[in-house]
Amino acid sequence: MIIGESGSGKTVLIRCMVGLNDVDSGEVLFNGRNFYNLDFKGKKEIRKEIGMLFQGGALFDSKTVEENVVFPLSMFTDLSESEKRDRANFCLKRVNLANANNLFPAELSGGMKKRVAIARAISVQPKYLFCDEPNSGLDPKTSIVIDSLIKEITEEYNITTVVITHDMNSVVENGDNIMFIYKGEKWWEGNKEEILKTDNLEAQDFVYATKFMKELRKKL
Amino acid sequence: MKLFFHFGRYFILIKRTFGRPEKLSIFRSRIFEEINNLGIGSLGIVAIISVFIGAVITIQSAFNFSNPLVPIYAVGVAVRDSMILEFSPAIISLILAGKIGSSIASEIGTMRVTEQIDALEIMGINAPGYLIQPKIIAAMLFSPILVIFSMFLGILGGYVFGLLSGVVTNYEFVLGITYQFRPFNVVYALIKGVVFAFIFASVPAYHGYYTKGGSLEVGRSSTKGVVYSSVLILAFDLILTQLLLA
Numbered sequence: 001m002i003i004g005e006s007g008s009g010k011t012v013l014i015r016c017m018v019g020l021n022d023v024d025s026g027e028v029l030f031n032g033r034n035f036y037n038l039d040f041k042g043k044k045e046i047r048k049e050i051g052m053l054f055q056g057g058a059l060f061d062s063k064t065v066e067e068n069v070v071f072p073l074s075m076f077t078d079l080s081e082s083e084k085r086d087r088a089n090f091c092l093k094r095v096n097l098a099n100a101n102n103l104f105p106a107e108l109s110g111g112m113k114k115r116v117a118i119a120r121a122i123s124v125q126p127k128y129l130f131c132d133e134p135n136s137g138l139d140p141k142t143s144i145v146i147d148s149l150i151k152e153i154t155e156e157y158n159i160t161t162v163v164i165t166h167d168m169n170s171v172v173e174n175g176d177n178i179m180f181i182y183k184g185e186k187w188w189e190g191n192k193e194e195i196l197k198t199d200n201l202e203a204q205d206f207v208y209a210t211k212f213m214k215e216l217r218k219k220l
Numbered sequence: 221m222k223l224f225f226h227f228g229r230y231f232i233l234i235k236r237t238f239g240r241p242e243k244l245s246i247f248r249s250r251i252f253e254e255i256n257n258l259g260i261g262s263l264g265i266v267a268i269i270s271v272f273i274g275a276v277i278t279i280q281s282a283f284n285f286s287n288p289l290v291p292i293y294a295v296g297v298a299v300r301d302s303m304i305l306e307f308s309p310a311i312i313s314l315i316l317a318g319k320i321g322s323s324i325a326s327e328i329g330t331m332r333v334t335e336q337i338d339a340l341e342i343m344g345i346n347a348p349g350y351l352i353q354p355k356i357i358a359a360m361l362f363s364p365i366l367v368i369f370s371m372f373l374g375i376l377g378g379y380v381f382g383l384l385s386g387v388v389t390n391y392e393f394v395l396g397i398t399y400q401f402r403p404f405n406v407v408y409a410l411i412k413g414v415v416f417a418f419i420f421a422s423v424p425a426y427h428g429y430y431t432k433g434g435s436l437e438v439g440r441s442s443t444k445g446v447v448y449s450s451v452l453i454l455a456f457d458l459i460l461t462q463l464l465l466a
Contacts, residue, residue, distance in 0.1 A: 020338050047344030058335035072343050075242050124343075 001171055002164045004181035005206060010164045011055075011132055013181065017162065018050055018130055019043060030128065048076060051121030051159075053131040053150075057113035059105040065092065065116050066101035072124045091119040095149060111142035115149065122153055129154065129161040135170060143167060147174055168213055171195065180206065230426050237348040237356065237422075250354035251361075258320050258355065258421075259362030263369065265319060266312055270303075270370040273311070274377030277302050282387035295388045296378075296396015301405070303374035308367045309409040310457045313416035316366070317449040321424035324355055325445035328428030329438035337429070348429065356421040363417035364410045371409070408464045415460060416453045423449035 004010050015021040017028055019035050028035040030046050038046065059068050069088035073079055079087065092098060095115040105113060114134055121129060131150060135143035147170045154161040165171060171178060175192040180203045182188075188195075188203040195207055196217075208217050241247035281298040328351060331337050340347040375397060382388040388396075424445025431441040 015338075018342055020341060044344040047342060050342055052339070052342045054335045054339060056335060058339040060336055060339075061330075061334070074246060075343065075345055 001175045001178045002162065002181060003166070003171055003178060003206065004187075006166075008181045009184040010181055012184075014130055014132055014162065014164050018052055019047065048124065049127040051124070051126035051129045053114065053117045053121055053129070053134050055132045055136055057105065057110075057117040059108075059113055059116055059120070061105045063104075064101065065097070065103050065105070065108070068105070068116055069120045069123050072120065076124060087123060088119070091123045092116070094122070094153075095119045110137050111139075111146065114138070114146050118146075118149060118153065122157065125157065127159055129159050131161065131163040133164055133166065135165065135167050140169070143170065144173075150174075168207060168210065171207075226426075229430070230423075233348055233352075233426055233429060234422060236346060237352045237425075239346050239349045241349055241353065242345055247354065250350070251358050254354045254358035255362050258323075258358050259366065262316055262319060262366060265315065266366050266370050267373050269312070269315060270308070270373040271377030273307055274299055274303060274374030274379075275381030277307075277374075278378035278382040278393075279385060279387060282382070291392075292388055293392040293396035293399060295382065296393040297399055298396075299375055299378035299382075299393075300397040300401070303371050303378075304405045304409050306457075307374060308370035309412035309416065310453065312366060312370045313363075313413065313420060313453050314450055316417075317420035317424075317453060318446050320359065321420045321446045321449050322442045324421060325424035325428035325431075325442040326438055328352070328425055329431035329441040330435075332429060332431045333434055333438060348425075352422070352425040352429070355425060356418060359417040359421035360414050363413040367409055367413035368406075371406070408460075411464065412457065412460050415456055419452045419456065420449045423452060 002010050002013060012021060016023045019028070023036055027037075030049070033042070033046065035043060035046055059065075060071065063071065066085070066088050069091055070084045073084045073087055077084070089098075089101070092101065095118050097112060097115050097119065100108065100112065100116070105116070108116065129150070134146050134150060138146060147167075150161060150163065151174050153159070163170070163174075172192055172195075175195065178190055178192065178195050179186055180188040180195075180200070182202045188198060188200045190198065195203065198204060198207070208214050277299050278295055281295045282292070285292065285294050285298075328337075331351070337347045337351070340350060379393050379397075382393055383390060424442070427441040427445040427448070428438075431437050
C-alpha cells in the first residue's frame with residue numbers, strides 16, 4: 001500500500017509504475033524486466049499482465065457493463081462470443097454485480113463502477129493489479145466492501161496488488177507492506193502493526209490526523 | 221517555438237495512429253461504426269446546405285448576368301463550376317470541420333480527462349490506433365461520397381429553384397451544366413475532399429488526445445480543433461488549387 005498526503009506524488013508514482021508517465025531516473029521492474037528498457041512490443045506484453053483500477057473507474061461510457069468487461073477479452077483473446085460472455089458473467093458475479101450487464105456506466109453508483117472496473121481488470125487474469133484510491137468518494141460501508149473484494153481477489157488469483165489510499169481504515173486492515181510518501185520521496189516503510197507505532201513524525205501526523213485515530217492512539 | 225512543438229507532437233501522434241491495428245476484425249467494425257457516425261450522420265446537413273446554396277447561386281448568377289451579352293446558360297455553368305470546384309469539396313469540409321471536428325475533439329478529450337484513454341493504454345492497446353485511425357479512415361473513405369452527393373444536390377437545387385423562379389429555362393440550364401465540362405474538375409474536387417477529410421478528422425483528434433484538465437478544457441480543445449482544422453483546410457485549398465489547376 002502506498003499512502004501519503006494529497007499532492008505527495010502517489011498517483012505520479014503509480015502512473016510511472018504502470019508506464020503511463022515517463023520516469024526521470026530509476027527502474028520499474030516486473031519480474032526482473034525493466035519496463036522502461038523494453039521496446040513497444042515488450043511493454044505491450046507486460047501491460048497485458050497488468051490490471052488497473054482507476055480513481056473514477058475509467059469505464060468506457062459508450063459501452064454497457066458487459067461490453068466493458070468483454071472488451072479486453074475481445075482485444076487479446078480468441079474466445080468465441082459465448083465464451084467471452086460467460087467469462088464476463090463470471091467476473092461480474094465474482095464482484096457481486098450479476099444483474100447489471102446491460103446498464104451503462106452513467107446508470108451505476110460509484111461503488112458499482114469500481115466493481116465493474118475490478119471485473120474488467122480481472123477478466124484477463126492479470127499478474128499485477130494497481131488500484132488508484134479504490135475507495136475515494138465511497139461511503140465507509142462500500143469502501144470496506146471494495147477493500148475486501150480487492151483483498152479476496154489478490155489472494156484468490158495470487159496476484160501482486162499495489163493500492164494507493166488515504167483511508168487509514170483500509171491501511172490498518174489490509175496493509176501487508178506499507179510505504180509512506182512525503183513530498184515526492186519514500187519517507188517510511190513497514191507493515192500495518194509497525195505504522196501504528198512509528199516514531200516518524202510526518203508519518204505519525206498522517207496516520208493520526210483524524211480524531212478517531214487519535215483516540216485509538218491513546219488506547220495503544 | 222510553440223508551433224514547432226505542436227507540429228512535432230502532431231506527427232508523432234499520426235505515426236502512432238497508423239500503427240498496426242490490434243485485431244483486424246475489431247478494426248473493421250470500428251471503421252463501419254465511424255462511417256455510420258461521421259459520414260451517414262452528416263448526409264442530412266450536407267443535403268440541406270447543398271440544395272440551398274445551389275439555389276442561391278442560380279438566382280444570384282441570373283441577377284448578375286442580366287447583361288444581354290452574357291448568355292443565360294452561363295447560369296448553369298456558374299452553378300456547376302461553383303459547386304464542383306469550391307463549394308462541395310471546400311465549404312462542405314469547413315462545415316464538417318465544425319460538425320465532425322468538434323464531435324471528435326470532445327469525444328476523445330472526454331475520454332482523456334476521464335482516464336478512459338489511460339485504461340486503453342494500460343490494457344496494452346495502442347489508444348491512437350484504436351480511437352483515431354478508424355475516424356480518419358472513415359472520414360477519408362466517406363468524403364468522396366459526400367462531395368459527389370453535395371455536387372449532385374447543389375446542381376439539382378439550382379435547377380429546381382431556377383425553373384421555379386423562372387430565371388432560367390430547362391434547356392438553358394442543362395446546356396449550361398454540360399457546356400465545356402472538364403471531368404478533371406470532379407477528380408480535383410475529390411482529391412481536395414479526401415485531403416480535407418484527413419485534416420478535419422486528425423487535427424481535432426490531436427487536440428482532444430492531448431486535453432488536460434476537465435470539462436472546460438474539453439470545450440477549449442473542441443474549439444481549437446475546429447478553428448485550426450478550418451484554417452488548415454483554407455490553406456490547403458489554396459495549395460491544392462495552385463498545384464492541380466494552375
